[in-house]
Amino acid sequence: MNDPFFERVYRVVEHIPFGRVTSYGAIGRYLGSARSARMVGWAMNACVKNEKQLPAHRVVNRNGLLTGKAHFGEPNAMQMLLEAEGVEIDDNQVQDFKRRFWDPIEELPPDLY
DNA sequence: ACTCTGACGAACC
DNA sequence: TGGTTCGCCAGAG
Numbered sequence: 082m083n084d085p086f087f088e089r090v091y092r093v094v095e096h097i098p099f100g101r102v103t104s105y106g107a108i109g110r111y112l113g114s115a116r117s118a119r120m121v122g123w124a125m126n127a128c129v130k131n132e133k134q135l136p137a138h139r140v141v142n143r144n145g146l147l148t149g150k151a152h153f154g155e156p157n158a159m160q161m162l163l164e165a166e167g168v169e170i171d172d173n174q175v176q177d178f179k180r181r182f183w184d185p186i187e188e189l190p191p192d193l194y
Numbered sequence: 195a196c197t198c199t200g201a202c203g204a205a206c207c
Numbered sequence: 208t209g210g211t212t213c214g215c216c217a218g219a220g
Contacts, residue, residue: 086217105202109215117215118202125201127217142202149201 086112090124093185097139100166101183102175104143111185126152138162145178 093108105121114120125137129152138159142148150159150173160170169176 106204109202114215116203116213118204119200119215120202120217122201123217129201137201140201143204147201152201 086114086117086120087124087127090121091128091133091135093189094125094128094135094137094140096185096189097136097183098188100168100181102139102141102145102163102168102178102181103183103185104141104145106143107182107184107186108140111189122149125149139166139183141175141178145175145181147173147175 089112090108093103093111097103104118105125106115106118108121109115109118112121121140125135125140128135128137137149138153140149147159147163147170150156153159153162155161160173163170163175168181175181
């Protein structure tokens with residue numbers, strides 16, 4: 082908990098299982114900052130800059146919308162990555178989002194690291 | 195030092 | 208149903 086906010090975000094993102102997705106808000110809640118979803122997104126933006134090898138494409142907004150696709154270079158890069166994992170995407174929307182959703186609060190230890 | 199801007203989300207009109 | 212406001216807080220100008 083003494084680490085920078087980004088570091089904690091990165092750690093959670095690293096644990097997102099293959100073929101699953103989560104939301105910025107869910108990560109924020111897990112980190113104890115329920116209202117800092119924006120910071121989570123901001124941290125992801127920074128991760129690209131830091132060349133972190135994170136499955137950032139598995140993080141979408143609460144509606145399952147690929148709001149961060151613009152930051153993956155090619156317009157469809159994010160969608161391609163997800164579809165490569167078996168996640169169906171239609172019009173920037175994760176299909177069957179409910180089933181694909183991975184909540185760190187439920188799947189991860191309450192006090193990871 | 196100050197203002198503006200977000201890969202968000204929830205609360206309000 | 209849908210637009211606007213606000214909280215969050217780290218960078219950029």
